[in-house]
Amino acid sequence: MKHSNLRNSIFYLIGLLGHDFFYFAFTLYIIKFITSALFTGADGHYTDTMVATISGAIVTIRVVELVLDPFLGALIDNTKSRFGRYKPWIMLGGVVCSSSFVLLFTTLGGTNLTHPVLYLCMFLVLFLIMDGSYSLYDIAMWSMIPAISTTYEERNRIGTVARLGAGIGQALLTIFVMPSIILGKNLFGSEQAGWLFFAIIVLVCTCLTALLTCIGVKEHESAIDTPNEKTKFTEVFSVIFKNDQLAWLALPNWCYYFSLALVSTLMTYYFQYVYGNAASYSTIFGTATLVVVVSILFYPWLTRRFSRKQVLFVALSVMIVSLAFFTFAGNNTVMVVIASVLFLLPQPIIFTSFLLELTDTIDYGQWKSGKRNASITLAVRPLLDKFAGALSNGVVGLVALVCGMTGAASIADITSGNIVVFKTIMCGLPIALLLLSMFVYQKKFKLNTAFHAQIMKDLEQRAAEDRQDSAEGVEDKQPQKTMVEQAI
Template sequence: MESTSQAVPQTSGNAKSRIAYSFGAFGHDIFYATLSTFFITFVTSHLFNTGNEAQNDRMVLYITNIIAALRIVELVIDPFIGNAIDNTKTRWGKFKPWVVIGGLISSVSLLILFTDMGGLNKTNPGLYLILFAIIYITMDIFYSFKDIGFWSMIPALSFSSQEREKTATFARIGSTIGGNIVSVVIMPIVLFFSMSRNGGAGDNRGWFWFAFIVATISFLTAVGVGLGTHEIDSDLRKNTEKTGFKDVLKVLVKNDQLMAIALSYVLYTTGVSILNASELYYFTYVLGHAAQFTLLGTINTLVGLLSVSLFPKLADKINRRNLFFICIFIMLCGIGVFTIAGTSLAMVLVAAELFFIPQPLVFLVVLMTITDCVEYGQLKLGHRDESLTLSVRPLLDKFGGAVSNSVIGIAAVAAGMTTGATAKTMTAHGIMSFKLYVFGIPFVLIILGALVFFFKVK
């Protein structure tokens, strides 16, 4: 099918666009890793230090439950955000304005969340919780606009499945570096800006400046996407009819393959989010060396790049479906090693790598499957819904993150891993409780996700 706008270059052959898009993914995943994995560490270990342990634990549970509730409520909102993006028409396209605007507002909101709001968490806890909820939902909604807009661009950048795999691979290289470099730099940055080392965990000042750097990078790379990428204009991208507000959920439900991959992925990503978010706790409270977490982040960055670069060849030789199951098996082996690693750094690193290496590959398998569901839905329903369809993946990541934050909060309180705790204060019972939460639950959820994929995703 010929393009209706020959003046717009095809991004699949445009190095500038690919670089801009990959840098956008870099900044986007720096933000996501901070929000989904390390923000909860700040909340449980630094934000509440009233001197009253019971009060601290209560506030931690309030915050983690507020986060979980808001993110689950927002699951209903995300499809409508996707539909709003689909119905957007501007001279800059329908995706880029939301990437830039969402990047700005979410970055500013994140920065505020990494503060005690002028001491309100101690002087007026009730008001603090109300303001926290308002700022958090604002951040989450505009992050959704950015997230959905950004990843929804892939079907608009090329109509070739192979070209999409290449573009997504470039983006995943950027996101792999971004998501893992946070683990490399977080503790050095936090400790550099902290007034007190606090047993190697840093203080609130250090965490604020870390968040400032993250927010700045996230916004600047979003601007880079806005300036450096181009959508392909084609008759294929023109809906035969608009999807009305009341028809949004109907469109999703009628796409049976989209629903199948969604169910599989939500089980998988919830399990993965829980274990990923637990790793800094493991280094801090079990190994007793939070600074060694930088080593894990460095290794993850290097092997993650290798993993992503192999995706096109692996997907071609053994196909996406087989690749998915091989990855799941390796991840389960990693969880098994984690359960017996104890205080051995070498064993912990082996377990973490076995669990991590397949993650970028599974992400790309799922992303490509959902992306192809755009045309599947268009064929079945008679109209094209790019952002609405692609909104499903970040929606599910949010759900996984919501459950993860809740589980980690409960596990940290149950194990005694809250403000003021150190590895020396941990008990054998506390560590065992922690392991049951962060290893047992992910193991079961990942197996269930694989079973759904096997039986339902065609």
């Protein structure tokens, strides 16, 4: 591996470590803090009302804000700076979103109990700032993949590196979340203070890793890139809708993201109210998270021997089996451990497969339209992720209320009927969605490895012709049809 590629790999891994450390803290634990510690001391009716209101507001904000992400992608695509196209947004987005995240883990001056309307207004403003700045951070971070890799092999390698860093970040967060909350509680005297201590750790990790990424990663000059062609904001959605492979890939992606967010967020409730030992979440599920670091290392080996679709479908099937195990595990430790390992094992492989397929649609879109819109295309991923996360947070808040899993509720307060409802949502719904994801992908997504390789040859041919025309001073020359275009 060249020195520059090795340097990029190391610093990009560090960047994704901090990115996913923040992402899972943001996705999984804000709603947990709200339902468990935020309203300590309030009566049950007030707590339930505020939890329901905040959960509904979060869903509303994230759904309404979906339309913003493609425009943020266009903003990044159109950026020119001496630091590159992506680094300014990685740094700015990382600092702002993690700072807002910390404030969301406070009582905002005690207004959560004394002035509920004021608290809700401040909470929603902070959440909006955090969500928007995270989108900039997220889109810019993942847009670096096509900026530092072009071939199938390079993208598999850098995708593996990225997901390895993300897996390490997820594992570290899962292992240390509960110990850090307990440490903060012991140091500062309350569970609320414990959660704030945890949020500050997330802030430090996010800002430090974003800075190291900006210092260490060097973007490559691409022969097929079109940096001088700015995308008008009025063209943003046409870029997405005219890319049919991107559109068809969106539904399987969303089904997966929603299933992952829903199960992951409900997992702490599972260990507390179904398995019956909340502390074991870090010892069992947290330790099992280490398998994501191991499994992603096999991704390049797997994709050299099997197609991405074959690897993806096997990984999705393993995830379905894990949910079946969770359904019947109850308080059986062996089954819970097996279910946890099987659930976590395929996650980096599924994510990387979908991400690299999405990255390939950038080249497909350029091949069809003549303009390269990397960040707009990759903005679809956080758009889907955000929509899935918003709905999952809303569903989790509703499940917590319906099943009596709020406030100081204990396992003794949970009925067998509550458990059935909980398992139906946590396991049954995701299984159905994952099967739908596989069906749509099989029927509609046609951008395989051979097709993508030919597209890259065509793009390079066009770029060479354009450079030759520019050198010869030829204007208004109509490009000849490429081999793929002639075939179609």
